[in-house]
Amino acid sequence: MGELPTKENPAQRATRVKREKSFLDLLPDIDRYAREGFTSIEKDDLEIRFRSWGLYTQGDGQGVRGSNVPLFLLRIRIPGGQLWSHQVRTIADISERYAQSTLDITDRQNAQLHYIRIEDVPTIFGKLWQAGMTSQAACGDLVRNVTTCPLAGLQHGELIDPLPFVRDVDRLMLGNPVFADLPRKFKLTITGCPSWCSLPEINDIGLTAIARRRGQGNQGWQDEVGFSLRVGGGLASRPHLARRLNVFIQTHQVLDVVQAATALFRDSDILRENRSKARLKFLFLDHGWDEERFVAELERRLGYKLAPAAPEEPPRETHRDHLGIHSQKQPGLSYAGFAVPGGRLTPGQYRDLANLADAYGDGNLRQTVQQNIIITGLQTDRLPAFETAAAATGLSLAPSTFLRGTVACTGIQYCKFALTETKAFSTTLIADLERRLPDFAHGIKIHINGCPNSCGQHWIADIGLQGVRVKAGEETVDGYEFFLGGGVAGQADIARRVPYRTAAADVPAAVERLLLGFMGGRDEGELFQDFCRRQTPDELKALLAGVAPGAGVTEAAD
Numbered sequence: 001m002g003e004l005p006t007k008e009n010p011a012q013r014a015t016r017v018k019r020e021k022s023f024l025d026l027l028p029d030i031d032r033y034a035r036e037g038f039t040s041i042e043k044d045d046l047e048i049r050f051r052s053w054g055l056y057t058q059g060d061g062q063g064v065r066g067s068n069v070p071l072f073l074l075r076i077r078i079p080g081g082q083l084w085s086h087q088v089r090t091i092a093d094i095s096e097r098y099a100q101s102t103l104d105i106t107d108r109q110n111a112q113l114h115y116i117r118i119e120d121v122p123t124i125f126g127k128l129w130q131a132g133m134t135s136q137a138a139c140g141d142l143v144r145n146v147t148t149c150p151l152a153g154l155q156h157g158e159l160i161d162p163l164p165f166v167r168d169v170d171r172l173m174l175g176n177p178v179f180a181d182l183p184r185k186f187k188l189t190i191t192g193c194p195s196w197c198s199l200p201e202i203n204d205i206g207l208t209a210i211a212r213r214r215g216q217g218n219q220g221w222q223d224e225v226g227f228s229l230r231v232g233g234g235l236a237s238r239p240h241l242a243r244r245l246n247v248f249i250q251t252h253q254v255l256d257v258v259q260a261a262t263a264l265f266r267d268s269d270i271l272r273e274n275r276s277k278a279r280l281k282f283l284f285l286d287h288g289w290d291e292e293r294f295v296a297e298l299e300r301r302l303g304y305k306l307a308p309a310a311p312e313e314p315p316r317e318t319h320r321d322h323l324g325i326h327s328q329k330q331p332g333l334s335y336a337g338f339a340v341p342g343g344r345l346t347p348g349q350y351r352d353l354a355n356l357a358d359a360y361g362d363g364n365l366r367q368t369v370q371q372n373i374i375i376t377g378l379q380t381d382r383l384p385a386f387e388t389a390a391a392a393t394g395l396s397l398a399p400s401t402f403l404r405g406t407v408a409c410t411g412i413q414y415c416k417f418a419l420t421e422t423k424a425f426s427t428t429l430i431a432d433l434e435r436r437l438p439d440f441a442h443g444i445k446i447h448i449n450g451c452p453n454s455c456g457q458h459w460i461a462d463i464g465l466q467g468v469r470v471k472a473g474e475e476t477v478d479g480y481e482f483f484l485g486g487g488v489a490g491q492a493d494i495a496r497r498v499p500y501r502t503a504a505a506d507v508p509a510a511v512e513r514l515l516l517g518f519m520g521g522r523d524e525g526e527l528f529q530d531f532c533r534r535q536t537p538d539e540l541k542a543l544l545a546g547v548a549p550g551a552g553v554t555e556a557a558d
Contacts, residue, residue, distance in 0.1 A: 014048055073410075102414075152192065160192040193209075336374065337373075339403050353375065
């Protein structure tokens with residue numbers, strides 16, 4: 001008897017499917033599926049190739065997944081979060097006509113819509129293309145949307161404008177068959193922002209502007225601006241902060257380095273063996289790589305040596321969101337950063353922002369990785385009239401510490417992996433904390449995640465909330481477990497899981513108790529993150545539960 005065929009694992013299947021037919025050849029099939037309907041879609045296209053065009057099958061809000069729900073999430077790729085007013089109006093129009101008025105800003109500066117029917121996809125793609133946009137590579141095993149500081153080219157203290165580099169990388173990667181079959185998604189950020197607002201620590205590649213002293217012959221010593229390089233960042237169930245490499249990337253080397261590092265990832269066959277361990281970080285976590293080995297392989301691919309790294313001092317700001325009204329480095333101009341609760345807004349609000357950008361600014365809008373939106377190029381002498389007009393949007397230019405620091409993933413309403421609802425919960429939590437703690441003025445970041453995948457980045461939050469299902473009497477309800485003390489840049493650390501979980505309705509009271517304990521027990525000038533670090537998990541659990549340390553705590557049951 002012959003041997004039984006070996007069943008493919010998910011990683012093997014994904015590789016086979018991508019190599020049998022590239023997603024770049026899928027558009028004629030999408031047109032056919034639009035004519036013939038959802039049931040005509042081939043399984044491999046539906047589950048794998050569609051993702052590379054920004055399409056995921058949508059959950060039904062009750063945990064039902066995949067082909068049982070004949071609707072899609074559509075993510076629109078927005079390099080660097082840069083939008084013109086006509087593009088914003090195009091997205092708003094698509095949202096109203098084809099997506100039941102759903103519209104989210106993601107933590108990679110994209111726009112995301114829901115309830116998309118396959119019958120409408122070709123029309124939607126056409127409208128996006130006409131406006132200079134695409135959904136290509138917004139999802140899938142590709143180089144995802146390249147992020148940057150939303151104030152690129154505008155901010156005081158910026159060492160270099162990163163937008164030319166962002167655009168070069170986007171042009172290099174988008175639609176490039178050489179990089180159309182990566183082991184998993186690959187995330188990049190390139191920033192000149194002095195506060196590192198685009199979170200280089202959790203990207204596969206993070207380039208942050210830095211200056212080094214360099215001799216210039218008779219001219220003496222001068223500063224040369226280039227980039228630090230971090231690699232291997234990522235969260236999910238095994239969080240890993242990116243490693244800083246001992247290299248200084250000169251500006252003319254950026255495209256070479258990005259291309260070589262992406263090819264290194266593409267060619268790492270060991271990362272194709274297990275799809276849950278297919279990110280670049282697993283070279284460090286599971287396969288014995290260190291910074292020196294990565295640099296050696298990078299330089300081998302480049303064909304030249306890189307200069308050693310320059311000294312670097314990571315920023316220590318609590319908030320990196322650019323909210324409120326502030327001056328640009330261009331004389332006479334300002335920008336306005338609006339807080340968007342949970343990253344969710346209506347098409348009408350989106351359109352109102354576009355109108356404000358045209359009437360008072362330069363027509364440019366910029367989305368942030370904190371799920372907010374900025375209008376640029378405001379004439380400073382017209383700011384009073386702008387603020388009056390902006391109030392009609394319902395979005396705040398002067399948010400509370402809770403509103404400005406809260407991020408939420410998509411949640412169970414649309415995501416087929418989530419366990420809990422997150423967007424409405426985030427809005428309720430913000431309002432409740434504003435009522436309970438109206439005078440709380442410390443910077444605090446609360447990140448809400450509906451499952452362990454960490455799209456809401458709970459591992460790097462001061463207070464991370466991960467969705468679970470808990471017992472409340474005879475019912476099973478939404479609940480959250482707590483992760484405390486995470487941070488980035490000058491406070492870079494992974495949050496600690498605290499052995500406490502409770503029903504969603506009880507989370508505001510638990511957070512209030514925790515923050516009151518912080519205010520009453522902090523050392524002078526101590527940040528919340530540092531306060532959490534010097535507490536034991538049991539002490540933090542006691543603060544959340546409102547009991548003395550060591551006392552028994554009754555948690556909501558699984």
